[in-house]
Amino acid sequence: MKRIAAGVLALGLMATTASADIKIGAIVAETGPASALGDPEAKTIRMMVDALNAKGGIKGEKVRLVLYDDGADPSKAKTFATRLVEDDEVVAMVGGTTSGSSMAILAVAEEAKVPFISLAGAIEIIDPVKPYVFKTPHTDRMACLKIFADMKARGLTKVGLISGTDGFGASMRVQCLAVAKASGIEIVADETYGPKDADMTPQLINMRNTPGIQAILNSGFGQGPATITRNHQQIGLTLPLYQSHGVASNAFIELAGAKTAEGVRLPGTALLVGELLSPDDPQKPVVLAYKASFEAAAGAPVSTFGGYAHDAMRILIDAMGRASSSKPAALRDAIEATSGLVGTTGTYSYSPTDHLGLDLSAFRILEIRDGGWKLVN
Amino acid sequence: MRLSSKQATLLVLAVLILVSPAFFPSNYYYRVGAMVFVNAIAVVGIAILTGYAGQISLGHAGFVGIGGYACALMPLHFGVPPLLAVVLGATLSGVIAWLVGRPILRLKGYYLAVASLGFGVLVAMVLANEGQVTGGPDGIKVPDPGARAWLTGLGLELSNAQFWYVFTGLFLLAGAWLALNLNDSATGRALRALHGSEVAARTVGVDVARAKLMAFVISAVYASVAGSLLALQNRLITPDVAGYMHSIELVTMAVLGGAGSVLGAILGAALLTLLPQVLTVLQDYEHVVLGLVMMAVMIFLPAGLLPSAQRFMRGRGE
Numbered sequence: 001m002k003r004i005a006a007g008v009l010a011l012g013l014m015a016t017t018a019s020a021d022i023k024i025g026a027i028v029a030e031t032g033p034a035s036a037l038g039d040p041e042a043k044t045i046r047m048m049v050d051a052l053n054a055k056g057g058i059k060g061e062k063v064r065l066v067l068y069d070d071g072a073d074p075s076k077a078k079t080f081a082t083r084l085v086e087d088d089e090v091v092a093m094v095g096g097t098t099s100g101s102s103m104a105i106l107a108v109a110e111e112a113k114v115p116f117i118s119l120a121g122a123i124e125i126i127d128p129v130k131p132y133v134f135k136t137p138h139t140d141r142m143a144c145l146k147i148f149a150d151m152k153a154r155g156l157t158k159v160g161l162i163s164g165t166d167g168f169g170a171s172m173r174v175q176c177l178a179v180a181k182a183s184g185i186e187i188v189a190d191e192t193y194g195p196k197d198a199d200m201t202p203q204l205i206n207m208r209n210t211p212g213i214q215a216i217l218n219s220g221f222g223q224g225p226a227t228i229t230r231n232h233q234q235i236g237l238t239l240p241l242y243q244s245h246g247v248a249s250n251a252f253i254e255l256a257g258a259k260t261a262e263g264v265r266l267p268g269t270a271l272l273v274g275e276l277l278s279p280d281d282p283q284k285p286v287v288l289a290y291k292a293s294f295e296a297a298a299g300a301p302v303s304t305f306g307g308y309a310h311d312a313m314r315i316l317i318d319a320m321g322r323a324s325s326s327k328p329a330a331l332r333d334a335i336e337a338t339s340g341l342v343g344t345t346g347t348y349s350y351s352p353t354d355h356l357g358l359d360l361s362a363f364r365i366l367e368i369r370d371g372g373w374k375l376v377n
Numbered sequence: 378m379r380l381s382s383k384q385a386t387l388l389v390l391a392v393l394i395l396v397s398p399a400f401f402p403s404n405y406y407y408r409v410g411a412m413v414f415v416n417a418i419a420v421v422g423i424a425i426l427t428g429y430a431g432q433i434s435l436g437h438a439g440f441v442g443i444g445g446y447a448c449a450l451m452p453l454h455f456g457v458p459p460l461l462a463v464v465l466g467a468t469l470s471g472v473i474a475w476l477v478g479r480p481i482l483r484l485k486g487y488y489l490a491v492a493s494l495g496f497g498v499l500v501a502m503v504l505a506n507e508g509q510v511t512g513g514p515d516g517i518k519v520p521d522p523g524a525r526a527w528l529t530g531l532g533l534e535l536s537n538a539q540f541w542y543v544f545t546g547l548f549l550l551a552g553a554w555l556a557l558n559l560n561d562s563a564t565g566r567a568l569r570a571l572h573g574s575e576v577a578a579r580t581v582g583v584d585v586a587r588a589k590l591m592a593f594v595i596s597a598v599y600a601s602v603a604g605s606l607l608a609l610q611n612r613l614i615t616p617d618v619a620g621y622m623h624s625i626e627l628v629t630m631a632v633l634g635g636a637g638s639v640l641g642a643i644l645g646a647a648l649l650t651l652l653p654q655v656l657t658v659l660q661d662y663e664h665v666v667l668g669l670v671m672m673a674v675m676i677f678l679p680a681g682l683l684p685s686a687q688r689f690m691r692g693r694g695e
Contacts, residue, residue: 031664068657074516074615075607079408079654082538086405099515100615107612111537122515165506167514174508192506 021064022057022091022326024049024316025084027105028119028309029097032071036222038097040306041119042067043298045094048313051293058320066090070101077101081108091328092320092335094312096120097305099167106133115332117312119305122171126355132332134355136311136345138362140168140219143245144176146267146363147217148183150376156215156240160189160207162200162228164220168246169195172219188213195224201231208237215239221246226255233260240265248272248366249303258371265376267363271307271344273373282342290344304345311343383557386640390553394546398539407538409654414545415606416630417646418552422599423631424642425556429565430592431572432482433490435624436497440470440597442504442619444604446511449519449614454510459522463605467598474597475590482589485575489593497624504616516615519608541610548606549643552599556639559595568592600627633674635681644683 026045029038049065057063066088070077077096084090085108092115096102099122106125109116109132118125118135125135151159159180163173173192180187189210191203207213216239218228225247232241241264243252248268253261270277274287290310291302318341319334320326338357341348346362365376380388394414401407419441426432447466451457457465481492505514512518525540535543559565567588571578579585608614617623626649634645652670656663678685 069663073617074613075412075611075618076653078611078613079405079412082408083405083654086403086408086538100613100617103516103518103613104611165514170505170508170513171515174513 021062022320023064023066023088025081025088025090025093025095026065026067027070027077027080027084027093027095027101028067029072029101030069032069032073034072034097037119037303037305038069038072040294040298040300040303041095041097041309042069044294044306044309045313047294047297048310048317052317058317058326061326063320070097072098072101074098074100074104078104078108081105085109085112085114090114091326092116092316092331094119094309094316096125099125099171102135106130109133112328113332114328115335117316117335119308119312121168123175129353129355132328134315134335134350134357136308136315136343136348138245138345138358139175139356140172141175141179142358142360142363143172143267144179145183146360146365147242147244147265148176148180148185149360150265150267150365151215151217151242152184154215154240157184158186158188158212158214160191160210160213160216160239161187162189162191162193162203162207162216162218162220164195164222164224165192166195166221168221168244169219169224172244172246176217176219193220193224193228195220195222197224198227199231200224200228201235204228204231204235204237208235208239213239215242217242217244219244219246223255226252229256229264230260242266245269245304245363250301251303253368253371258368261368262370264368266366268366268373269304269307269345269362270364271302271304273364273366273375276373276375282347283344286342287344307344311345311348314343315341315348383561386557387550387554390640390643391550394550398542404536404538407536407542409651411538411541411545411610413647413650414542414549415603415610416627416650417549417643418545418606419600419603419627420630420634420642420646421549421552421556421639422596422603423627424636424639425559425568425599426592426596427628427631428636428638428642429560429568429572430589432589432592433487433628434493434593434596435490435621435628436493436495436500437596437600437627438619438621438623439493439497439500440474440600441604441607441623441627442500442614442616443470443473444601445519445608445614445618446504446517446604447601448605448608449517450511452520453517459520459609460524463602463609466605467601470597470601471594474594478590478593482593483586489589494621494624497619498621501616501619501621504619511616514616516613519612519614521612522609545606545610548602552602553639553643560639564588564591629671633671633681635683635685637681638683641681641683645681648682 028041030042053062068080094117096105096118099120102118102120102125115132121137123139163169189207193200218225225243243266245267270283270287277284294302315338323330323334336350338350346358348357350357366373367376444466448459448462451462452459481488504511567583571585630645630649631642635641656666
C-alpha cells in the first residue's frame with residue numbers, strides 16, 4: 001500500500017520539470033459539457049503561444065505554456081490553479097471557461113498574487129474589482145442592455161423573456177430582469193426551459209397569448225435557442241425574435257436552418273462579420289487576421305469563445321512586452337495599464353476600477369439574412 | 378502484542394497521512410491530498426452500503442450536494458456557523474436517506490439503485506433551478522469556517538492547502554475508524570450476513586430491512602460530510618457535485634479499490650483522484666488511458682485493487 005502510494009507520488013513528481021523560460025498557465029474546459037467553448041479556446045491559446053515563440057518570444061525569452069483541461073469542474077479547476085502557481089510556477093494564468101471554474105481559479109490567483117485573465121461571462125468575476133483578476137468577455141448585463149436598446153429603437157417595449165435553466169441562461173435572465181426597467185422595457189412574460197428540452201412550443205404559445213407582447217428574447221446557449229427558433233416559425237409567430245450572444249456563431253444558423261432563422265437578431269462581436277465591417281473600423285484587421293490564422297491552424301470556423309481567448313492572450317502578450325520584469329506583480333500592473341488594445345471582442349482599456357475594460361460599442365446587433373449575417377445600423 | 382486487523386488498518390492510514398507530506402515539494406500536493414481524503418470519506422460510506430450491505434446507490438452525489446450546500450446556504454440564510462452547518466447538513470442527509478430508504482429497502486432487488494438515481498437527479502435539478510435560494514448553475518460562495526485563523530492565533534501557521542490536508546485527514550481517520558468499528562459490531566455482522574444471503578440472514582433473525590436502511594443512512598451521512606468539506610475547502614460549491622456523473626464516479630472508486638474493505642475504498646478514491654493529475658502529461662490521451670486503467674482493473678482484478686493485492690501477497694507468503 002505504502003509502496004503504491006510512493007510510486008504514484010513519484011509519477012506525479014516526474015510530471016513537472018523545471019525550465020528557465022517564462023511560463024504561463026491556462027485552464028480551459030477542453031472536454032466535458034463546456035467543450036464547445038473550451039476547445040476553440042485551447043486551440044487559440046496554443047496557436048498564439050507557438051506564433052509568439054516563432055517570432056522570438058518576449059524580449060528574447062521563450063514563453064512556455066502549461067495548459068490543463070478542467071472538464072468544466074470547478075473543483076478540478078481549483079486543483080489545477082494550485083498546481084500552476086505552486087508547482088509550475090507560472091507568472092500569469094488565462095482560462096476559466098465557465099463562470100464556476102473562473103470563480104474557483106480567481107480565489108487561488110488572489111491568494112498567490114498571480115494575474116488571471118478569465119474567459120467567462122459572469123459579472124461577479126470582476127465586480128467587485130479584485131487586484132489580480134481581469135476578464136475579456138462582455139457581461140450578460142451588457143448583452144441585455146444592447147438588445148433592449150435595439151428593441152427600444154424599433155418601438156418594441158413589451159417583451160417576453162424565455163431562458164434556459166443552465167448557467168448561461170439563468171445568469172443572463174437575472175441580468176436582463178435587473179436592467180429592463182431602466183432601459184424602458186417591460187417584461188410581460190418570463191418562461192424557462194431545460195437545456196436538453198426538445199420542444200418549447202408550450203412556452204411560446206403562452207407568450208403568444210400574453211396581451212400586449214411585442215417581441216421575444218431568448219437567453220440561452222447550445223441547442224435550446226435553435227429549437228426555439230424552429231418552434232417560433234412552426235407555430236407561425238410573427239413577433240420579432242432576439243437571441244443572445246451565446247449563439248452568435250454560424251453553427252446556430254445551420255442548427256436552426258437558414259430559412260427558419262431569417263430575421264432573428266442577436267448581439268454579436270465583430271468576429272462574426274469581419275468582412276462586413278467598414279474598412280476604417282479598427283477591429284477589422286485584427287478580426288480578419290485571427291480568423292485566417294485560426295481557421296488555417298484548427299481547420300474549423302472561428303467562434304466568439306476562441307475570440308475571448310485570443311483577446312486574453314493579446315492583452316497578456318502586450319503586457320509582458322511592456323512590463324518592467326516578468327514577475328507576476330509587474331505583469332499585473334502592466335495588464336491593468338492596458339489601454340486601447342483592439343481585440344476581436346472589442347477595444348480594451350483597463351483601469352484600477354475597471355477590470356473588464358469594454359463598453360457597449362463592443363457589441364454589434366446582427367440580423368440573420370439569407371443564411372448569413374447582416375449588420376444592423 | 379499483536380495488532381488486530383482494525384488497528385493495523387488505522388495505523389497504516391495514519392502513518393500514510395503523516396509521512397506523505399515529507400515527499401511534498403509544494404502546496405499543490407497538499408491540495409491533491411486533501412481532495413483524495415474528501416473523496417475517500419464519501420467512498421468509505423459507499424463501502425458500507427455496497428461492500429457491507431450489498432446495496433447499490435446511484436444517487437449518493439445528491440447527499441454530497443446537500444452537505445455542500447448546507448455549508449453555503451445555512452450560514453447565508455440563517456446565520457449558522459459553517460462548522461455547525463456540517464453537522465446540520467449531515468443530519469438532514471441522514472433524515473432524507475431514512476425517508477427515501479424506508480419504503481424502498483423493504484423490497485428485494487435493485488430498487489434502491491433506481492430510486493437513488495432519481496433522488497440524485499432531483500437534488501441536482503433543484504440546486505441548479507432554484508437560483509434565488511441556491512445561486513443557480515454557476516454555484517454559490519461558501520464562508521470561511523475560521524478554523525485556520527484560530528490555529529494561526531494559537532501560533533500554528535499553516536498554509537491554506539496544509540490546513541485542509543490536516544483537517545480532511547482527521548475526518549478521514551475518524552470516518553475509517555467508525556466504519557471499521559461498525560464492521561465488527563452486531564449491525565456489521567447482520568449487514569455481512571444479508572450481503573451473503575438475504576434469506577439466510579432473515580432465517581437467523583436479522584431484521585433485513587432495518588439493517589439495510591441503517592447502512593443507507595450511515596453512508597448518506599458520510600457523503601454529506603464529504604460534500605461539506607469539499608465546499609468549505611473550495612469556498613465555492615456548484616450543482617454538478619450533486620450530478621449523476623459524480624455519483625457514478627463515487628461508485629467506481631469504491632468498486633475499483635475493492636468495495637468490501639475500508640482501505641480498498643480509500644485506495645480507489647486515491648487512484649481516481651491522482652490518475653487525472655498524473656495523466657495530464659499525456660494530454661489528448663488522458664481520458665483513453667484513464668478508461669483503459671479502469672477496464673484493466675475490472676477485468677484482471679474483479680474483486681478490486683486491494684482485495685486482489687492481499688490475495689496475491691498471501692499466496693506468495695505461503
